[in-house]
Amino acid sequence: MTATSTATDRLIMTEQVCKSFPLPEGKGEFTVLQDINLSVKSGEVLALLGRSGSGKSTLLRIMAGLIPPSKGQVVSNGKRLNGSNKDVSMVFQSFALLPWLTVQENVEVGLEAQGVERKERRQRALKAIDLVGLDGFESAYPKELSGGMRQRVGFARAFVMEPKVLFMDEPFSALDVLTSENLRGEIDDLWNAGTFPSRSIVIVTHNIEEAVFLADRVIILGANPGRIRGELMIDLPRSHDRNSDRFKTLVDYIYTVMTNPDVEVTSGAVASPKVAPSVPRSPYAQVLPHARSGGISGLLELIVDQPEGTDDIPRLAERLQLEVDDLLPILDAAVMLGFAEVFQGDVHLTEIGRDFATTTILRSKDLFRQQVLEHVPMIVSMVKTLQEKQDGSMREDFFLDLLDEHFPREVAVRQFATAVDWGRYAELFEFDASEDRLYLPEPVAAGE
Structure with a gap:
């Protein structure tokens, strides 16, 4: 095929297309799309x-x-759109x-x-x-x-x-x-x-x-x-x-x-080795998968019952009748917390993941707290903030303001809700919805 015929076959092209939306209160921009180059070919x-x-x-x-677009251009039928x-x-x-x-x-x-x-x-x-x-x-x-x-x-x-x-x-x-x-x-x-x-x-x-x-x-x-x-x-x-x-x-x-969002996509459909994800500079820029602790726990309990604690993800999605946007955040959370690994379309429980899925409720909460403190810098930062306050409490708006620096308001609210759910389950802090405040948990008196 000649270069001319190839160009003719490209019905729509995007060239370096970017799209950003302003963050609240003039705090900068949230980039939705970055440097998108693609073509739609005839047939x-x-x-x-x-x-x-x-x-x-x-x-x-x-x-x-x-x-x-905020930057770049779209070409349709050979003309800039x-x-x-x-x-x-x-x-x-x-x-x-x-x-x-x-x-x-x-x-x-x-x-x-x-x-x-x-x-x-x-x-x-x-x-x-x-x-x-x-x-x-x-x-x-x-x-x-x-x-x-x-x-x-x-x-x-x-x-x-x-x-x-x-x-x-x-x-x-x-x-x-x-x-x-x-x-x-x-x-x-x-x-x-x-x-x-x-x-x-x-x-x-x-x-x-x-x-x-x-x-x-x-x-x-x-x-x-x-x-x-x-x-x-x-x-x-x-x-x-x-x-x-x-x-x-x-x-x-x-x-x-x-x-595995950090692996390279190859045309031969052969999975590349896992790459360690980059750590954001601010703990509040860390993206938490929107999955509740109960959903994570339930998923691990389903997987641990499979042979060798391994399940095929497409088969798991079909069995649970879950779409990708519902299943993958739960899997992401399990991987982030070190409870599971994903490779070649399979999810495999780690040793600590098996322990979490089969132990008592009290020990599972201890394990969850241990993994959160090791793998979720945002929640670690929230706990430290509460510890630095004399009364051990802080308004929700303070944390939302930090999240607003990196995410649109809707996403920031969802990130905060996820952090609160994980932190409460791990008994790292409590949340009073009537006051919109986070609190350090009251110490348990001896003998209680």
Whole structure:
């Protein structure tokens, strides 16, 4: 392929795209995306896969022209993007249908806004409705439809615009398991049959199996800030067979790299050695996985019952019916606290993790406290602050202010809530929600 044809095949490109949002009270900026360079090629399904905080939905909206980048540029159809991207249509997680319009009227909305005359609007809408299997429901209103049928209307509304690229932002996550599986399969069938009404698809997802099933290429994003860690070619014949060994290898590999944020992503799907994570300069810049102590304990108890205290992460996620954004923070917390290790898609309990999962409640709290003090500098700093106060207490706002230096307010509040949960379970401090204050625990008198 020549350089010219390669450039022609790149429908959308991002060049050094960054996105930042201001922190509260003028305390600087929080960087959501950093130096994003990627291209969307003609004839491919591209998946953007990342955990919560990786900025994948923000990146999709920047490429759609819904929000501008702070730095860098987006090139679409060979031209720098200014404003909304007319080469794309988007299917959102929420159905976003107008309840007072029928199915056909909802599908025609975009065409009407473009000034397409009524007869052509009707023909194109009916064709799109038929394509998603909703013929017969043209005159129905959204309230008459199931969730899956409403999302089909969302697809038809995007299809009718005949975009060069279809953007899908977690389009199946609001649906039940069976409905999402059915709709996912139908979209894949349309693409494989060559009847899909766009030249490329970009899907944002946090579902690893979904990415491997639908995509030809997966871009894995890191978080805090969002950045491209690497890409993976899905070297499987279409349609992708979930039962093939290669499919399972790819899923296991992606689980491995997503649970080890410091390893290099390699195109051959071979896990690199673990790299020691860098330690932030401020203890309050440390990112705590948003997982409660009870969830960590419960997960370890499930794993310890498996042979040799080892479990396959994809199988564990399927057994628990948990999405990546729900399971991985609990795994991250177990790894951070030294209770577990992750490698090649498996989670393995350490010796102290086995002890924690099988001992008495009192000893488990002692072990939790020991691991928190060893591995979580933020909680260590919070305890030292309380110890330096004569009354052994400090208002919540003090710690939130320190966290605000590094995170948006919503994230700072979540970080504080996690630290409080871990610190209380470890009996390092107490929290009075009515006063919004942390306290050192009262010493237990002898004989009590």
